[in-house]
Amino acid sequence: MAAGAPRIFVSHLAGVPAFDPNGEQVGRVRDLVVMLRVGRRPPRVLGLVVELTTRRRIFLPMTRITGVESGQVITTGVMNVRRFEQRPTERLVFGELLDRRVKLVETGEEVTVLDVSVQQLPARRDWEVDRVFVRKGKKATAFRRAKGETLTADWSAVTGFSLEEHGQGAESLLATFEQLRPADLANVLHHLSAKRRAEVAAALDDDRLADVLEELPEDDQIEILGKLKEERAADVLEAMDPDDAADLLSELPEDDKERLLSLMQPADAADMRRLMSYEEHTAGGLMTTEPIVLRPDATVADALARVRNPDLSPALAAQVYVCRPPDETPTGKYLGTVHFQRLLRDPPYTLVSSLVDEDLQTLAPDAALPVIAGFFATYDMVAAPVVDEAGSLLGAVTVDDVLDHMLPEDWRETEFHLDEGEGAATHGS
Structure with missing residues (x-):
């Protein structure tokens, strides 16, 4: 409304x-x-x-x-x-x-x-x-x-309704930290006891828990997922970004992985299986399968409506990919990328097919992490299209996923704080 x-x-x-x-x-x-x-x-x-x-x-x-x-x-x-x-x-x-x-x-x-x-x-x-x-x-x-x-x-x-400030239980804790960003709430969960962490995770709604899981260390992810009922665990995996869910699934024992996949919606399970088929540190293993895809006859107004979706990360909302049908990945022939700033400069009725950046290179699904990092540095991009040999768009790699895999494995467990005196971000032990 x-x-x-x-x-x-x-x-x-x-x-x-x-x-x-x-x-x-x-x-x-x-x-x-x-x-x-x-x-x-x-x-x-x-x-x-x-x-x-x-x-x-x-x-x-x-x-x-x-x-x-x-x-x-x-x-x-x-x-x-x-x-x-x-x-x-x-x-x-x-x-x-x-x-x-x-x-x-x-x-x-x-x-x-x-x-x-x-x-x-x-x-x-x-x-x-x-x-x-x-x-x-x-x-x-x-x-x-x-x-x-x-x-x-x-x-x-x-x-007579609201929670008391001194109340006990997960609901008071969640109410207190409701305004925290997922990464900050993940930091809170990481430092709780295993019992308390499970109680809080059980009380979070699926979307919130999915966002928080994406920010937790791998061991915490596996522990929390293992304590959820299987049907709910499948729901939470569906709510996660496909690439993050696939990474988490790939760390589970084969029987557990197959059981959870069988409980997921067929389309979501198919995306998970496709992502898990690629090597971890390649474009195919890092990409999300849900970028913004538009047909050539879509207009700037159509593109901006899709970009406004609040569920999209800023990186995915920074550009749209123009492809021939089908619109779901893997798509028909990939025609090019239209950047968000270009959408803001042209009239709403303009066809996106007339605005594509045809010179922008694409990533192959087997492109290695150094190649991907070089792409982002060369073109000053926050997301990159992944295209197969047949010319179909498979997905998009975002800069945050590249950073996740280039930083030390334990970077999430390192407290991140802001030096108020200097306004500089630093990492402390």
Whole structure:
């Protein structure tokens, strides 16, 4: 939804149909999943519990929702149909927040929660609970009808929901470090005990855990993945960047690797197998299979819409690759690269095929690490296309993956800090 999107009371979402982009109904909304935060900060809305036509209830992340309109929810059509399982840090709005007794901060008066509203934050994909609709007076019972004044208050105006600062357990720890970048949260996890690390990992949602795993040392990755239920481990691997997931899978015993691959979506498993077929320190072993691919008849407007995807890393969003169909890697014939700055200089209706940088060299999948590093240094690039002998785009190598493999193996275990006096980044032991 756009910035300034209207406030939606959750009672209006109960039982509404959820549709895919083609207008086919996939199920009905049965609940909202939120994560409480420390103090009086509003809860973040993680997603919806959707009941499919088969009666199975699944989790649909807010990142997979493109619209919440009157009486319906529109999804991207991409869904994980594994059964929903509530995690320790999650709360169900209908099941746990409504009808709850809380207090008004200003007066200390007890009130009953009748409804809550959610709203999308401006210029972001995140959603929050922002208001609470409450009734004053005693709670209704089987023998007493509810009476009393009703009012709508800001989330911060009531108490009785949020986590306490001194609370114990993974949920308080996660709430405290919620704003940390994945690399910084990974550093926190690395220094926890194995037991505590497993508790925190179990409480993280799949996307957050995937981001954090990518930043952890190999031993920590294997340890955490091994303590997850196999179905969830497969979900987390699917949420990771393909090259990082393939690296992690390749370190597992053969039986464990094959079992996890069998639980993944076929397309994701195929990508993993393809990446694992290349030598580790080659372009094929370092590349991601999910760069931005556009057909020759796509426009600058189409390209910029793809570049805006917040799930993309800055390196992958820096350029788009123009190829003939099919659009998924391995693609049809690779035609060239269009840099982000060039997209900003041309009218929206311009065809990307007229803007390609045809002189930019490509990497062969068997190109060795020194060759790849030389490419980035020569052309001042942050990502490079990997193309096979047939001219098909296989993927793209990003500069961060090159650095990961050029730095010492234990570089992630070295504390990174900023010297505030000089503003210089240094590594300490």
